[in-house]
Amino acid sequence: MHTPTRKTAEPTVRRLSLYLRYLEAFEQAGRGTISSGELAQSGGTTSAQVRKDLSFFGSFGKRGLGYSTHELTVHIREILGLDRQWRLVIIGAGKIGSAVAGHRGFRDRGFEIVGIFDADPHRVGHALGGVTVSDVRHLETEVKRLRADMAVLAMPAESAPEVATRLAKAGVHAILDFSTAQLEVPSDVTVRSVNLALELEVLSFALVNR
Amino acid sequence: MHTPTRKTAEPTVRRLSLYLRYLEAFEQAGRGTISSGELAQSGGTTSAQVRKDLSFFGSFGKRGLGYSTHELTVHIREILGLDRQWRLVIIGAGKIGSAVAGHRGFRDRGFEIVGIFDADPHRVGHALGGVTVSDVRHLETEVKRLRADMAVLAMPAESAPEVATRLAKAGVHAILDFSTAQLEVPSDVTVRSVNLALELEVLSFALVNR
DNA sequence: TCCTGTGAAATTCTTCACAGCC
DNA sequence: GGCTGTGAAGAATTTCACAGGA
Numbered sequence: 001m002h003t004p005t006r007k008t009a010e011p012t013v014r015r016l017s018l019y020l021r022y023l024e025a026f027e028q029a030g031r032g033t034i035s036s037g038e039l040a041q042s043g044g045t046t047s048a049q050v051r052k053d054l055s056f057f058g059s060f061g062k063r064g065l066g067y068s069t070h071e072l073t074v075h076i077r078e079i080l081g082l083d084r085q086w087r088l089v090i091i092g093a094g095k096i097g098s099a100v101a102g103h104r105g106f107r108d109r110g111f112e113i114v115g116i117f118d119a120d121p122h123r124v125g126h127a128l129g130g131v132t133v134s135d136v137r138h139l140e141t142e143v144k145r146l147r148a149d150m151a152v153l154a155m156p157a158e159s160a161p162e163v164a165t166r167l168a169k170a171g172v173h174a175i176l177d178f179s180t181a182q183l184e185v186p187s188d189v190t191v192r193s194v195n196l197a198l199e200l201e202v203l204s205f206a207l208v209n210r
Numbered sequence: 211m212h213t214p215t216r217k218t219a220e221p222t223v224r225r226l227s228l229y230l231r232y233l234e235a236f237e238q239a240g241r242g243t244i245s246s247g248e249l250a251q252s253g254g255t256t257s258a259q260v261r262k263d264l265s266f267f268g269s270f271g272k273r274g275l276g277y278s279t280h281e282l283t284v285h286i287r288e289i290l291g292l293d294r295q296w297r298l299v300i301i302g303a304g305k306i307g308s309a310v311a312g313h314r315g316f317r318d319r320g321f322e323i324v325g326i327f328d329a330d331p332h333r334v335g336h337a338l339g340g341v342t343v344s345d346v347r348h349l350e351t352e353v354k355r356l357r358a359d360m361a362v363l364a365m366p367a368e369s370a371p372e373v374a375t376r377l378a379k380a381g382v383h384a385i386l387d388f389s390t391a392q393l394e395v396p397s398d399v400t401v402r403s404v405n406l407a408l409e410l411e412v413l414s415f416a417l418v419n420r
Numbered sequence: 421t422c423c424t425g426t427g428a429a430a431t432t433c434t435t436c437a438c439a440g441c442c
Numbered sequence: 443g444g445c446t447g448t449g450a451a452g453a454a455t456t457t458c459a460c461a462g463g464a
Contacts, residue, residue, distance in 0.1 A: 008415075008419065009432075009433065010412070011432095011433070011434095012433090013411075013412050013415050014408060014412060016415075017405075017407075017408040017411040017412065018408070020411075021390060035444085035445065035446090036445075036446070037445085042392060043392070044392060045434095046434080046435070047445085047446095048434080048435055048436070048437090049433095049434065049435080051445090051446060051447060051448085052433095052434080052435090052447085052448080054446095054447090055446085055447055055448070059446080059447065060446095061445075061446050061447080062441085062442060062445085062446075063440070063441040063442050063444080063445055063446045063447080064441065064442040064443075064444050064445050064446075065441095065442060065444080065445070065446085066444090066445065066446080067446090079415070080411050080414055080415045080418075081414040081415055081417060081418030081419075082411065082414055086410075086414060086417075088410075095308065095309035095312050095313065096309050096313075098305065098309070099305035099306050099308070099309040100406070102305050103305065103406070105407065106406075106407065106410070109407055109410075109411075110414075111407075111410050149417065150410070150413055150414075150417075173417060173420075174413040174414075174416060174417050175413075176406075176409055176410060176413060180231060182252060182253070182254060188420065190413055190416040190417070192409050192412060192413060194404060194406070194409060195227075196310070196313070196316075196386075196404070197227075197315065197316065197319055197321075198224060198227045198228070199386055199402050199404060200296075200298075200316070200319075200321050200360070200386060201223075201227040201230075201290050201292065201319075202220070202223050202224060202227065202402060203360055203384040203385075203386060203400055203402060204290055204291040204292060204296060204320075204360075204384075205218075205223045205226075205289070205290045205291055206384060206400040207291060207296075207359065207360075207383060207384050207400070208290075208291030209218070209291075210383075210398065219454075219455070221454095221455070221456095222455090245422090245423065245424090246423075246424070247423085255456095256456080256457070257423090257424095258456080258457055258458070258459090259455095259456065259457080261423090261424060261425060261426085262425085262426080262455090262456080262457090264424095264425090265424085265425055265426070269424080269425065270424095271423080271424050271425080272423085272424075272463085272464060273422080273423055273424045273425080273462070273463040273464055274421075274422045274423050274424075274463070274464040275422080275423070275424085275464060276422090276423065276424080277424090
């Protein structure tokens, strides 16, 4: 595997994540090799797309044969940085925060929830998925002590920007934001937004435009 | 407003949804007009992008002045199909289903949750956000009776494809899927996937590639 | 003067098509 | 014969830059 010469396209990274999921299923099913065509079918894309995506990071396949499911799994996990454990904190112990905290499968995929924070005193001290909820006032010291790598923001949009800034200062360089806020963070912090209302609105558009 | 001549780009639709949110804030704040530059800043894009996006649907602005916040709000709501009420069902009353069901703000934006379904007899009969959980065995008849337009799938990946097919047959043409399944639906059904593990993996990639 | 609307250019992403290796 | 790896072509999307109306 070689590191890409220039920046990698985001769509490619998203697809790698999908390929990985299907590869794991194929490996589980005892398939030793898989072709770009099969992988494409699983992921709803084309074989050329699969090969282009992979070739960006190296030559993992064998001509005439395909890819070794196991080797390719290992390669993609390495490319995505999943060959290590990531330490996650969740800010907001409401409905969404609880759902994320209780989601099995994150830990299995290398994302360990090491801390949960909330501003509501009624929630502080209670346990969620084996982790005790801390007061968000102690965010910085706790985040440093816990050596958190990533944060999930599951809180109202009003307080999200302030918390994002504090997280960035505390050394968290990756944030998954469920609020609808527009976060202002230093350029060395990556933010991804999941906006459910937006997704419903895209569906609404699709329904009225057919 | 004129209907677009050819198919609209998905990125454009996503941005329209964002613009709408900022417009509402501006309108609330009493701003009568707004320029493409201001809107761009809110949405993290460029003024040219904003103008291109809007011009695809008509000429809503006034040269030298900008856009009327109120008029543009109305136009975008109409473009996105938000000038009506959408009827939503949730399949799966677990953590994610409950979080979606309990989310205030969907109703305010025109998405009314009219039904919740689950396969677990222990959950059937209980109320979630004012709606009683029904047995998923009665999905088809209930969905038709409730005249549901959209469905949120918040269930294990194993059962998702079957439920998606049943929903499509029952007349639901828009599905928001939280499972990691690859859904096979007729071409007149729009599916959008929200995959939290994938989002974390994209963050992971960003962390190891800087 | 300010700011929109929009062709044209630039860039990004996907698909094609085929040489090369198993 | 089958399937990968990859330049080249094509399509989609964004940015530029400027004419034109308020």
